[in-house]
Amino acid sequence: xxxxxxxxxxxxxxxxxxxxxxxxxxxxxxxxxxxxxxxxxxxxxxxxxxxxxxxxxxxxxxxxxxxxxxxxxxxxxxxxxxxxxxxxxxxxxxxxxxxxxxxxxxxxxxxxxxxxxxxxxxxxxxxxxxxxxxxxxxxxxxxxxxxxxxxxxxxxxxxxxxxxxxxxxxxxxxxxxxxxxxxxxxxxxxxxxxxxxxxxxxxxxxxxxxxxxxxxxxxxxxxxxxxxxxxxxxxxxxxxxxxxxxxxxxxxxxxxxxxxxxxxxxxxxxxxxxxxxxxxxxxxxxxxxxxxxxxxxxxxxxxxxxxxxxxxxxxxxxxxxxxxxxxxxxxxxxxxxxxxxxxxxxxxxxxxxxxxxxxxxxx
Amino acid sequence: xxxxxxxxxxxxxxxxxxxxxxxxxxxxxxxxxxxxxxxxxxxxxxxxxxxxxxxxxxxxxxxxxxxxxxxxxxxxxxxxxxxxxxxxxxxxxxxxxxxxxxxxxxxxxxxxxxxxxxxxxxxxxxxxxxxxxxxxxxxxxxxxxxxxxxxxxxxxxxxxxxxxxxxxxxxxxxxxxxxxxxxxxxxxxxxxxxxxxxxxxxxxxxxxxxxxxxxxxxxxxxxxxxxxxxxxxxxxxxxxxxxxxxxxxxxxxxxxxxxxxxxxxxxxxxxxxxxxxxxxxxxxxxxxxxxxxxxxxxxxxxxxxxxxxxxxxxxxxxxxxxxxxxxxxxxxxxxxxxxxxxxxxxxxxxxxxxxxxxxxxxxxxxxxxxxxxxxxxxxxxxxxxxxxxxxxxxxxxxxxxxxxxxxxxxxxxxxxxxxxxxxxxxxxxxxx
Numbered sequence: 001x002x003x004x005x006x007x008x009x010x011x012x013x014x015x016x017x018x019x020x021x022x023x024x025x026x027x028x029x030x031x032x033x034x035x036x037x038x039x040x041x042x043x044x045x046x047x048x049x050x051x052x053x054x055x056x057x058x059x060x061x062x063x064x065x066x067x068x069x070x071x072x073x074x075x076x077x078x079x080x081x082x083x084x085x086x087x088x089x090x091x092x093x094x095x096x097x098x099x100x101x102x103x104x105x106x107x108x109x110x111x112x113x114x115x116x117x118x119x120x121x122x123x124x125x126x127x128x129x130x131x132x133x134x135x136x137x138x139x140x141x142x143x144x145x146x147x148x149x150x151x152x153x154x155x156x157x158x159x160x161x162x163x164x165x166x167x168x169x170x171x172x173x174x175x176x177x178x179x180x181x182x183x184x185x186x187x188x189x190x191x192x193x194x195x196x197x198x199x200x201x202x203x204x205x206x207x208x209x210x211x212x213x214x215x216x217x218x219x220x221x222x223x224x225x226x227x228x229x230x231x232x233x234x235x236x237x238x239x240x241x242x243x244x245x246x247x248x249x250x251x252x253x254x255x256x257x258x259x260x261x262x263x264x265x266x267x268x269x270x271x272x273x274x275x276x277x278x279x280x281x282x283x284x285x286x287x288x289x290x291x292x293x294x295x296x297x298x299x300x301x302x303x304x305x306x307x308x309x310x311x312x313x314x315x316x317x318x319x320x321x322x323x324x325x326x327x328x329x330x331x332x333x334x335x336x337x338x339x340x341x342x343x344x345x346x347x348x349x350x351x352x353x354x355x356x357x358x359x360x361x362x363x
Numbered sequence: 364x365x366x367x368x369x370x371x372x373x374x375x376x377x378x379x380x381x382x383x384x385x386x387x388x389x390x391x392x393x394x395x396x397x398x399x400x401x402x403x404x405x406x407x408x409x410x411x412x413x414x415x416x417x418x419x420x421x422x423x424x425x426x427x428x429x430x431x432x433x434x435x436x437x438x439x440x441x442x443x444x445x446x447x448x449x450x451x452x453x454x455x456x457x458x459x460x461x462x463x464x465x466x467x468x469x470x471x472x473x474x475x476x477x478x479x480x481x482x483x484x485x486x487x488x489x490x491x492x493x494x495x496x497x498x499x500x501x502x503x504x505x506x507x508x509x510x511x512x513x514x515x516x517x518x519x520x521x522x523x524x525x526x527x528x529x530x531x532x533x534x535x536x537x538x539x540x541x542x543x544x545x546x547x548x549x550x551x552x553x554x555x556x557x558x559x560x561x562x563x564x565x566x567x568x569x570x571x572x573x574x575x576x577x578x579x580x581x582x583x584x585x586x587x588x589x590x591x592x593x594x595x596x597x598x599x600x601x602x603x604x605x606x607x608x609x610x611x612x613x614x615x616x617x618x619x620x621x622x623x624x625x626x627x628x629x630x631x632x633x634x635x636x637x638x639x640x641x642x643x644x645x646x647x648x649x650x651x652x653x654x655x656x657x658x659x660x661x662x663x664x665x666x667x668x669x670x671x672x673x674x675x676x677x678x679x680x681x682x683x684x685x686x687x688x689x690x691x692x693x694x695x696x697x698x699x700x701x702x703x704x705x706x707x708x709x710x711x712x713x714x715x716x717x718x719x720x721x722x723x724x725x726x727x728x729x730x731x732x733x734x735x736x737x738x739x740x741x742x743x744x745x746x747x748x749x750x751x752x753x754x755x756x757x758x759x760x761x762x763x764x765x766x767x768x769x770x771x772x773x774x775x776x777x778x779x780x781x782x783x784x785x786x787x788x789x790x791x792x793x794x795x
Contacts, residue, residue, distance in 0.1 A: 005543050050487070103618070103634075111522060113470055113500045120479045123472075123558035127483045132406040132557075133564040140562040141624040141750050144468060145500060145522035150751020153621040159631070162619035162753050163530060166470070166500035166520035174519050178534065185537045187617060205487045206478075209495035246517040248463070248508035260515075352505040353518065 006244075006268065009184045010228035011176075012237035013359075015099060017088035018326045019081050020219035021056040021313050024066060025088045026326075029221075033330040036308045040215050050201035051208045056217030056314030057199050071155070074138045076118045078198035079148040081220040082109060083155045086192055089222050090156060098234065099224060106160040106188035107149055108179045110171025110195025112318040114145030114164075117200035148196055160188040169282060169349035170246060171195040172221070172322030173357050177244040179225050189230065194222035197317035207315075214285035217314025221322035238329055239343075239359045242269040246355035254287075255294055257354035258346060262298060265344070265358040273298065276358075277341035278306040280328055282321040283348045284314065291348045299344065307331060321347035321355070332361045339363050366772060367539045368762060369705050370606040371450025371594030373442035373550075376699060377413040377587055378688050381445055385699075386706040388688065389714040390735045395689055396573045396585055402476065402557040407564060409571040412555055413587030413690030427510045433471030433497040434554035436506040438590035438695070443507040443548055450594040451606055452546070456513055459545045462538045463504050463518035465592075466527025466551035467694035468749070470500035470520070473556040503552055507592075516548075525656075525691070526747030527551050528591060528698025529755035533615040535595045536757075545600065551698035552590035559693065560586050568660050574691075575718035576657040576684035577664050577726040584658050587690025591698035593705075598762075610705040610759040613742070613770050614643030620752025627663055632670040632754055636746070639756035640674075644770035645742050647675045650758070652713055652738070654700045654745040657684025658691055667746065668726040680744075682728040687717040697747030701757050704743040708761050713738045741769045 017025060021039035022032025032039070039056040048055070063072050063080030067087070072080070086107075090099045113119070122143040125135045141147045146164040153162050161182055167174040172195045179191035197203075199218035207216060224235075231237060243265040249257035266273060279299040281291040288310055296304050307327055316323055324345055332338040340363045347355045374381055377395025378388030387393075395413035404410035415438070420429040423441035432440070443463075447453055474494045481490050504518040523530045528551025535547025563569050563584060570582040601608055616638025620628035640647060653675075655667055664684075671679050685703045686692075692699055703714055712735045719732035740761060747755045760769035 005541055008541075107619075111500070113498060114522065116475070116498075119472060119475055119558065120482075123476050123556075123561065124479050124483060126557060126561040127480055132404075133561050135561050135565050137562070137565050140566065143472075143558055143562065144524050144750050145470065146524045146527075146749065146751045146753060147624070149523075150619070150624055150753065153619045153752060154624070157621050159619055159621045161617035162523070162621075162751065163617075164522040166467075166503075166522045168499060168501045171519075174517070177517070178519075181534070181537050181541075181543075184541060187537075201487075205482075205490060206495045206498065209490045209492045211492065211496075248505055248513060248516050248518045250509070250512060250514055349501070351499055351501045352509065353501070 005184055006242060009180055011180045011183055011225050011241045012228045012231060013223045013239045014226050014231055014235040014237055015089055015224040016222065016326055016329055017085050018219060018221040018323060019058055019085045020323060021058055021217055023059060024084060029326055030330040030333055033308055033327050034334055038312050040314055048201055050204035052204045052216065054215060055199050056215065058218060076115045076142045078115045078196050079151045081198060082148040082152050082196040085220040085222045086152050086156050089224060101157045103159045104189030105158045106182050106191040107152055107158045108163045108165060108175040108191055108193045109149040110165050110167050110175045110318045110322060111145060112166060112168050112197060114147060115142060115198060116206055117202040118142035120202045167353065168318060168351045169320050170347040170353040170355040171318040172325060173244055173347050173355040174246055176241060176357060183227055190224060190226045192222050193225050194220060195318045195322040196220035197319040214315035217316040219313060219316050219319045219323055221319060221326040223325060237362050239361050242358040242360055244357040246353055248352050249354050254348045254354040258294060258348060261354055261356035262344065265356050269358050271342055271358065275342055276303055276344050278343045279303040280307045280324050280343060280345045282310055282324045282346060284311045287348055287350060291346060295346060364540050365542055365597035366768060367536050367595050367612045368598050368601045369593050369609045369612060370596055370601050371446040372609060372702050373445030373449060373592040374702060375415055375418060375438045375442050376589040376689055377415050382449055386710055389703055389706060390712055392715045392717045392733060392735060393688055394573065394717060395587060401555050411572055412585050414555060415589050424510060427506065432506055433474045435467060435471055435552045436503050438554060439465045439503045439552035440506050440510045442550065442590035442592035446592040446594050447511060456546065458515050461513060461516040462535055462544045462547045463507050463516050464521055464531040464534050464549045465503040466521045466523060466531040466698060467500060467503055468524045468527060468553050469556055469559055469693055470503060471498040472558050473554045474498050476557045523753045524749035524751060525693055526697050526749040526753045526755040527694040528696060529701065529747040529757045532593060532698065532701055532757050533617060533755060536612045536615060539595050539597055547595040548592060550592035551695040553588055553693035553695050555586055555588040570659060573718045574659040574687050576659040576687050576716055577722055577730045578719050579721045579723040581659045583660050585690035587692040589692045589695045589699060591695055591702045608762045610708045611762045611768055613645060613758045613760045615639050615757045616642055617755050622752055624751055627666040627748055628752060629666050629670045632667060632748060633673050635754035636674045636756050639758050643758040645758065650680045650742045650744050651740045652743045653680050653682040654704050655682050655684050656746045656748045657686050659686060665725045668728050672727060679728055681713055681731050683714055683716045683731050685714055697745060697755060700745040704745045704759050708740045708743055708759060711737055711739055
């Protein structure tokens with residue numbers, strides 16, 4: 001939240017992966033980002049009998065196909081997204097484990113409300129079954145918001161702090177700040193940090209009834225965050241997290257809160273506005289237009305135009321700002337110009353948070 | 364690093380609203396159990412729970428319209444307003460840098476239940492838009508910031524199920540300890556819902572009448588509801604403004620079993636308690652009281668008491684369960700447990716484990732059956748354990764002006780007003 005805190009840890013991102021409408025794994029994500037290909041597609045209305053004609057789905061994503069049949073009988077979609085993203089991060093292309101886990105590994109996973117589908121399905125049986133307690137006990141954990149984080153821990157032996165952070169569209173940046181605090185206080189040696197959101201018929205109905213007009217998307221992005229002084233063997237920093245700031249915004253107007261958060265991260269890191277190479281917003285639809293207009297006013301068109309727009313993946317809810325960090329890292333991976341550059345990432349959440357992070361890409 | 368103290372408490376519970384009533388309820392061993400009325404229980408053979416009765420949100424809300432908020436948010440906002448007033452900080456936090464974090468299990472599942480009921484009866488097109496807008500879990504925290512007009516806070520919800528209150532308190536502790544924020548407003552909230560009741564009922568873990576932790580005849584949990592919110596600030600800040608100090612937060616521990624979604628894991632719980640002791644800088648024999656997770660299920664109580672004996676030895680501290688009185692308030696549970704610990708320190712008593720007849724020989728602890736006892740408590744621990752193996756233990760210490768902390772940390776200069784245990788006049792501005 002303030003520079004001394006970041007200077008104390010110097011958190012660096014040393015690995016990442018994403019499961020997204022671009023596909024399963026980092027390679028698909030980088031290719032998709034670089035191609036700038038929109039992912040919205042017509043929905044199979046038999047599988048998704050909700051109010052939407054189209055959405056941005058992880059193509060052909062099936063928990064059982066991605067993770068196998070063992071241990072997945074009752075696993076819901078958002079849990080599958082998170083478990084598989086972390087699996088991608090922890091292993092190399094040949095399936096060899098390359099990141100150790102255990103007691104020193106924290107997980108901070110952002111969400112909006114877990115799986116709305118699982119929660120609503122679970123209680124639906126209570127209304128439609130022969131008896132009100134005729135619910136499926138095997139699926140009860142899915143109806144609780146920490147299900148995905150807990151299953152990730154079981155699958156990947158993450159025995160450190162295991163936090164589910166409900167932060168809506170800002171969840172990715174809030175989780176990054178939360179994870180930095182864990183590392184600062186020695187509560188973990190490394191943290192897997194990110195956020196996940198599933199597409200579901202239940203989410204689509206809630207979105208529609210809440211007045212949402214954006215095309216929904218889904219996905220999960222996870223970063224491995226370590227103190228700069230304790231990066232694990234075989235890894236190197238991809239980016240340093242210089243500062244993260246977030247603010248609740250009053251009176252339904254995020255502009256002042258976002259401006260204040262931007263100002264704070266720059267001040268905390270001792271960075272001048274004109275030194276920022278790229279400015280990246282996370283929201284889509286009309287709020288996204290406002291967010292990007294503000295970033296253009298602050299940092300100029302060139303800085304905003306350096307990254308593809310957020311709308312390629314649709315409205316990915318809690319996963320949005322985590323997926324935007326992955327977008328930045330994707331561009332950095334393929335761009336010599338990006339080396340050593342400063343990037344501002346923002347998130348404006350409809351429920352009341354404006355957040356901002358400042359990263360320095362590795363040389 | 365700052366020393367961190369607890370200077371404000373807000374409580375919405377089935378045994379009392381506000382710190383004073385809650386403390387009186389704990390001391391008297393009051394039971395919150397009664398037939399559930401918040402949802403239709405037709406078809407369940409038994410349906411007792413620990414509901415909050417007589418809660419009028421409009422007493423606590425000045426800006427927000429209660430109809431725009433779910434019940435859990437109403438509880439969290441009411442408790443937050445109480446806590447801020449109790450700390451003598453009403454109206455003073457507008458520009459202060461702060462962290463607002465509320466732990467929860469079910470968020471606004473009470474509203475989700477009703478949306479599903481509508482869907483079943485009239486189709487998904489008929490769902491209520493206002494209900495849909497109430498359900499995102501971040502609102503449990505953001506509504507506090509909105510109602511109290513906190514313009515310089517980070518606010519988010521920690522959804523780590525039934526240990527979420529302790530998770531949130533730990534997060535607030537760290538943020539205040541390192542000086543990142545001037546204050547933390549943290550705790551937990553949950554509203555009773557059909558979904559969770561039906562689930563536990565199906566698992567066979569809902570007790571027919573009352574909750575009797577550690578008893579040989581215990582039959583499970585009662586679901587409950589409420590909120591507990593705490594104001595944490597640095598000791599320097601509290602002393603400077605002459606605030607009443609309930610207790611010092613000494614440290615906490617978090618870990619994950621990574622073992623089973625539902626079943627507890629003894630060695631992992633042991634490790635969590637050891638992490639908390641290490642963080643707090645206290646030895647096991649220095650702990651005077653443990654407020655256990657103590658749900659009243661067979662599995663929890665045996666596993667937890669065995670873990671306690673592994674860590675604290677054959678003569679463990681008195682180990683109580685406030686769930687005997689409050690039921691299982693889910694995400695609020697460990698926040699209310701930590702508040703109970705602070706009130707126990709402040710008022711010098713051990714809350715009882717009520718509904719107790721015969722201690723289970725497999726739960727070899729003194730659970731302080733049925734009657735509270737007077738005690739000078741210096742170090743108290745509160746446990747929270749959750750689905751998904753999320754464990755969190757918080758350790759509080761007695762604060763004595765001018766003396767070193769109970770874990771040996773140096774004292775600070777003391778303003779004599781801080782020693783006054785009575786609330787200052789400006790602390791009771793909230794209508795009761």
